[in-house]
Amino acid sequence: MACTVMFSLAGHAQQCSLRDVKIDARLGYNLGGTSPVGLPASIRELKSYELTPSFLFGLDAEMSKCGRFGVLLGMRFENKGMNVDARVKNYHMKISKGQQQMEGQFTGDVKTKVTEWMLTVPLQATWHPAEAWRLRFGPYVSYVFSRDFSGYAHDGYLRVGSPTGAKVDIGNGPGQRGDYDFSSDMRRLQWGLSLGADWKFYDRLGTFVELNWGLSGIHHSHFKTIEQTLYPLYGTIGLNYTLR
Amino acid sequence: MIWALVLCVLISSCVKDEPLNAECDIETVSFHLSQPDDVFYSATDTLQSVSSTVSEIIINVRRKADITALAPVFKLTEGAVVSPASGSVHDFSQGPVTYTVTSQDGAYRRVYQLAVKPVAQMVNDTVMFDFEHTILSDIGNGVPYHEWQEQHVDGTLSTDWGTGNGGFALTAWDKTTADFPSVSIDNGMDGKAVQLTTRSTGALGTIMKMPIAAGNLFYGFFDLQKAAMDPLHATQFGKPFDRKPIHFTGYYQYKPGDKVTDRTGSVLDNQTDSASVYAVFYRNHDAQGKAFVLDGTNVKTSKQIVAMADLGYVPPTDSWTAFDVEFNYTADLDLDLLSNRGYSLALVFSSSKKGDGFIGAVGSRLLIDKVRIICEKEDVKK
Numbered sequence: 161m162a163c164t165v166m167f168s169l170a171g172h173a174q175q176c177s178l179r180d181v182k183i184d185a186r187l188g189y190n191l192g193g194t195s196p197v198g199l200p201a202s203i204r205e206l207k208s209y210e211l212t213p214s215f216l217f218g219l220d221a222e223m224s225k226c227g228r229f230g231v232l233l234g235m236r237f238e239n240k241g242m243n244v245d246a247r248v249k250n251y252h253m254k255i256s257k258g259q260q261q262m263e264g265q266f267t268g269d270v271k272t273k274v275t276e277w278m279l280t281v282p283l284q285a286t287w288h289p290a291e292a293w294r295l296r297f298g299p300y301v302s303y304v305f306s307r308d309f310s311g312y313a314h315d316g317y318l319r320v321g322s323p324t325g326a327k328v329d330i331g332n333g334p335g336q337r338g339d340y341d342f343s344s345d346m347r348r349l350q351w352g353l354s355l356g357a358d359w360k361f362y363d364r365l366g367t368f369v370e371l372n373w374g375l376s377g378i379h380h381s382h383f384k385t386i387e388q389t390l391y392p393l394y395g396t397i398g399l400n401y402t403l404r
Numbered sequence: 405m406i407w408a409l410v411l412c413v414l415i416s417s418c419v420k421d422e423p424l425n426a427e428c429d430i431e432t433v434s435f436h437l438s439q440p441d442d443v444f445y446s447a448t449d450t451l452q453s454v455s456s457t458v459s460e461i462i463i464n465v466r467r468k469a470d471i472t473a474l475a476p477v478f479k480l481t482e483g484a485v486v487s488p489a490s491g492s493v494h495d496f497s498q499g500p501v502t503y504t505v506t507s508q509d510g511a512y513r514r515v516y517q518l519a520v521k522p523v524a525q526m527v528n529d530t531v532m533f534d535f536e537h538t539i540l541s542d543i544g545n546g547v548p549y550h551e552w553q554e555q556h557v558d559g560t561l562s563t564d565w566g567t568g569n570g571g572f573a574l575t576a577w578d579k580t581t582a583d584f585p586s587v588s589i590d591n592g593m594d595g596k597a598v599q600l601t602t603r604s605t606g607a608l609g610t611i612m613k614m615p616i617a618a619g620n621l622f623y624g625f626f627d628l629q630k631a632a633m634d635p636l637h638a639t640q641f642g643k644p645f646d647r648k649p650i651h652f653t654g655y656y657q658y659k660p661g662d663k664v665t666d667r668t669g670s671v672l673d674n675q676t677d678s679a680s681v682y683a684v685f686y687r688n689h690d691a692q693g694k695a696f697v698l699d700g701t702n703v704k705t706s707k708q709i710v711a712m713a714d715l716g717y718v719p720p721t722d723s724w725t726a727f728d729v730e731f732n733y734t735a736d737l738d739l740d741l742l743s744n745r746g747y748s749l750a751l752v753f754s755s756s757k758k759g760d761g762f763i764g765a766v767g768s769r770l771l772i773d774k775v776r777i778i779c780e781k782e783d784v785k786k
Binding site: 199200201202203204205206249250255259260261262263264265317318319320321322323324325326327328329330331334335336338339340 | 419420421422423425426427428429456457507512513514543544545546570573574575576577578606607608611612613614628629630631632633634667
């Protein structure tokens with residue numbers, strides 16, 4: 161389906177000239193998480209999910225509109241953040257710091273705080289099924305300039321090395337819990353696919369929804385502390401205003 | 405709630421079925437007897453918890469107890485199975501019985517030895533601790549450290565001394581045995597000796613707000629489970645002792661490290677580290693009859709204490725120097741209780757006096773050898 165749209169767009173592009181360029185400003189809110197695709201059985205429960213200031217500010221330019229098709233290039237300034245507390249059971253963890261490391265199976269709660277302020281450039285094919293409607297699909301690339309991935313394991317216990325290793329209780333207060341900070345192991349460049357829909361409901365004002373599916377993990381590929389690769393999977397809701 | 409639902413939809417797959425337990429511990433051992441007093445010195449001994457680091461369980465019983473048909477009952481990790489079965493009858497006079505525990509998921513197993521040992525009364529007036537018997541242990545990460553054992557009258561050895569080495573091992577995956585805070589050295593005053601050194605715990609230890617680990621050795625047990633969350637309760641000071649101690653003697657060397665630091669790692673100016681060397685004698689059951697063990701919160705302050713022998717200031721010296729401290733009694737001894745193992749003795753050595761609060765100087769080093777507890781003579785006792 162996606163390919164068909166892209167191919168037909170390519171076909172049309174050769175026949176069309178730059179008839180008009182439409183520019184939209186966007187204000188949105190990102191909601192979602194940094195998560196493995198398919199939760200492992202060792203993650204038992206999401207105990208809390210707190211909202212973070214995950215705002216999106218953007219400008220889009222849609223070009224070569226010929227018939228119902230077009231191409232859109234955008235620039236967004238956004239944060240994909242989350243603040244979750246999850247209960248895990250027999251979850252493999254490995255914490256490294258310089259030459260030191262600590263490895264084992266953790267059962268208890270893990271608090272994670274993610275902040276990723278980034279500049280995102282989406283390139284999308286567009287399709288207008290009706291006057292007020294626009295559907296968009298295409299890849300995006302992001303440069304993350306502010307990275308934070310930190311938190312702590314708390315209220316549980318660690319089995320050192322394996323489930324038969326020594327059992328060590330982990331508490332809640334500072335010094336009793338296992339703090340971690342994997343911010344510097346995060347990738348600067350991310351990419352993924354975006355699917356969106358815009359609906360103009362009044363004059364130049366419209367609303368939009370979007371699904372941004374990250375296809376690159378948020379950490380470097382050599383980072384093995386967290387067994388599963390974590391992908392940024394975020395939905396966006398917001399308002400757009402047609403400037404031109 | 406709605407957000408969690410949205411998130412769940414986004415990640416396309418919700419929580420899977422709970423995996424089966426992978427652990428396979430004996431958590432407690434208990435004995436159901438019609439006359440527990442015939443077998444045990446104290447009724448509270450009929451239920452004993454087993455630390456996760458222990459695989460050789462030793463149950464001490466009265467010298468003349470009949471141990472030919474005992475049926476220990478185990479509390480296991482949920483879903484785990486034990487063979488031979490919990491509650492099965494065995495003759496422990498033939499030596500330890502081997503039990504194998506298999507986890508609920510079938511993937512892990514632990515092998516335990518359970519020994520029931522009749523304890524004879526101590527016979528010598530002087531109890532000697534020469535630190536010649538050590539074993540290598542590890543917490544599951546393959547980094548070995550020393551533990552000290554004592555030889556008993558029947559010739560068997562048991563780990564009667566605790567150290568904080570297990571706690572240090574948590575962040576010591578890059579270390580060797582000699583790098584630990586508590587190490588056995590070969591060139592002691594006479595044979596092997598104990599070397600206690602205050603060590604840095606590195607970046608990981610700093611994260612845990614435990615930037616140093618003082619070298620320590622104590623007659624008692626180190627409960628690793630509490631080491632990270634509640635370190636003061638991890639040091640379980642003392643073992644039952646059935647003679648009246650009157651003098652605490654031995655030999656030491658001490659050299660304080662350069663810079664005393666606190667729990668945040670800040671240097672405390674104008675302070676010199678000092679060691680601690682002391683012995684405490686106390687009642688091991690409280691007024692309600694509950695088993696009692698001294699720990700880091702009350703080792704010098706508990707009302708259970710009947711006598712102390714504290715060397716106090718430990719002058720630095722680089723040659724073997726004798727010490728002799730008399731036990732100062734603050735309560736009368738109940739001799740009947742004494743012979744029924746109702747008192748415990750704690751001996752404590754540390755390279756940094758305030759090491760339990762993570763204050764000390766990295767490099768402070770205390771050597772200990774030939775420790776003696778001189779007891780009141782038997783005829784005087786009667």
